[in-house]
Amino acid sequence: MQVIQLIINGILLGGIYAVLGVGMTMIFGIVKLTNLAHGEFVILGAYGSTLLAQALGVDPILTLIVTIPCMFLIGMGLQTGLINRVMLKGSEPALLVTFGLSIILQDAMLLLFTADARHAGAAYSSTILKIGGINIALLDIILLVISLVTILILTMFLNKTYMGRSIRATSDDTQAASLMGVSVKKTYAIAMGIALATAAVAGLCIGLKWTFYASSGGSYLLIAFGVVVIGGMGSIPGTLVAGLVFGLAQVIGGANYGLLVSYILLIIMLAVRPQGLFSK
């Protein structure tokens, strides 16, 4: 019974990890950039949801109506104003610029929101459902649903719309895409906007599930990167499985060693199969 409980907990966490990684995977696969500031953007989303929910006295999930568009615009602006420019100089300067962004953001959040631990509470935060001897937190189910819906919408967008197709085409061949009338820079900006919109969702999940600090971005970045690595870049089904793997690693390691187990898993994966489990 305990094993089943553990596996279920792992699956429930997997959704959060998948949505944490999906934005990074997109940027990795489409813009060919490792965004070292992704963790900070997730935490920014977490602050947005937590503080807005407190200020307005509404359910944190409702704050997505505000945080998603805001983060989308931030992402577009960032790509247009900064990263597109730096990418002309090569991939290494672009990597270092996102590194610079991450430290700027981290300290800016520290200044703005102090070093206090934060947590977004909701009415259902401590409701536990008992199903056949297994305890499942209602919150975990809600978070899993939010994550899966986000990934489903993203998949539909990428497969069924002109804009989505143009994003996939750009990721396959930028020149051929521009011959079809696609502006590569604009596509990159939209992709970054979408990636940050998913960061807003991931931030909400993290704010509801755990306490977070202005400095929490780094460890979430590494998990997000792990999801990219295990899932294979740009692969959404891979992202889901990778999220599950990290969820289980977290559960197996427990409160003290969860992160360590995840890191070791990631290092092994990087050494053995850096191109990911799901790429050819």
Added chain:
Amino acid sequence: MGDNKTLASAHKPIKVLDGIPMLIICIIIIAALYILGITGVFSSNLMRYLMNIFLYITMGEMWNLLSGFTGMTSLGNQTFIGLAGFSVAVMTSTYSMSIWVGILVALVIAVVVALLLSFVLFRMRGMYFAIATWVVAEAICTWFLSWKYVNQGGGMSVRAKPYPRIPEIYLMALTLCVIAMVVVYVLLRTKTGLGLTAMRDDADASSSVGVNIFKSKLLVYVIAAAFTALAGAVFFVNKQTIYPSSGFDISWTVSMVFIVIIGGIGTVSGPVVGAIIYVLLSEILAKLPGWSNIILGAIAILVIIFLPDGIMGTLQKKLHFELFSQKRFSEPKKNLRAKAQMQA
């Protein structure tokens, strides 16, 4: 028009500032730094600044050696700083050994860990390598936070009787910095160094002329680990206390990246200029608590956009000189390329 200009400037002869006159100038500067430190002309405050500059130069040179000259961008050099700090603390406080034993143990551990890590890390390239080095640092930090042997997250102290005074630590830092710079300079002028720069520019060409990439990379990685660890050890001898969160802090990498980017990536003199600016700037920014990383990050981003060669790189290009040039192998490098192309 613009193109003609750059073409013309490229053909202007480049003055190489090294050889005997430059060597004499360097020796005079170094000798002055030693004498002024020993004779007590420098105040302890000044020596503290200079000591920090020397340690950051050492770390910067090592990061530059990895990223700027070899193309192995690391975000995890703090692994060796943390390990070194804890080695010194454990040896001096748990086993009551001398500081010198602590530093020696730090060196040995850094070399061993670098050798072990190389088997895993050298399977990766580019950003995978960068992130993997960071993950290693975070993993060790997480492990130390719950390892009783190093007092979990509670921190440890460096103990010694009598505790080294500021001038002594200053001399340690200065000596370390001089040795580090000489090693980098000499290494870059050897055949290995030539192979490494060729590898950064064109991995296939260098492997086809028989440069043993794995061996050369390993040599550079171990050297970088060793000197970074020594700098970390001296730093924590001065600081006296270490926590996992301070030893394995990503902000070490932030400083190294800043120093090298500002000074000029891929130049030997760049980290010197970068470290001086970094230490002065940190001092000024200390008056603005909370803002320092924001300003450092913004400066680094602006430099990457507008001055991608850094201060020394830009100066050398504009004024047509090279300080401590790698000239000796810039000629054979072309031959290497040609040979490689012929073989292909």
Added chain:
Amino acid sequence: MSEPLLKVEGIQAKYGDFIAVHSATLDVPEGKIVSLIGSNGAGKSTLMDTVAGLHRPSAGKVYFKGEDITGLPAEKIVTRGLSLVPQGSRCFIRMSVEDNLIMGSFPKGVRAKAKDNLEKVYNLFPVLKEKRNDASGSLSGGQRQMVAVGRALMTDPELVLFDEISLGLAPTVIKDIYATIKRLNKETGITVLLVEQDTQRAMKTGELCHVMLKGEVVLSGPPRELGDDEIKKAYFGI
């Protein structure tokens, strides 16, 4: 003679310091099939990339339908009715055949016609309809070329540039594709510029022929008026 559909005047194109095209001048009259021949490294592909906007010229002018399109980016040029089928097909290999084709109707002006155009392409290449849901990366070389041609036609072009479309294909497949191009030109009046290394095939298909050598167009004229020797000389530079 009326104004040509495409007019290239003294185009120069460089990669860094390397000059790939020195000074290329050529005309493509409306409604014709024009061929551009030249040996490997003569600068044909660079010239095509430059005309289509993938590469910025360092000197010279490109006029399309009388308008100056020099230096416009590729995504703008395609909306004006000039489409390039790049060398090596360059399909979006992880996307399905149909998604590849639909990408051709990305320009806003042609989206309304996407359904009709898709039917036309499927009529032209029935095999693509069979494989519409397969990833284009799994197709044969000839089928990938069909996808690339179909994708270009989806943009509703008035002029299509085909860059060495026969490269690496079996002779029978080449024959089919050339027949299709001829049919297209006859039935819909689309103007065609064909880049070829094979002189014989280019002469047979083109109504007007340009020969490129070392980054310059050295010979132009209708194939019948150009002697074999003259072409050989221009082609090899002897």
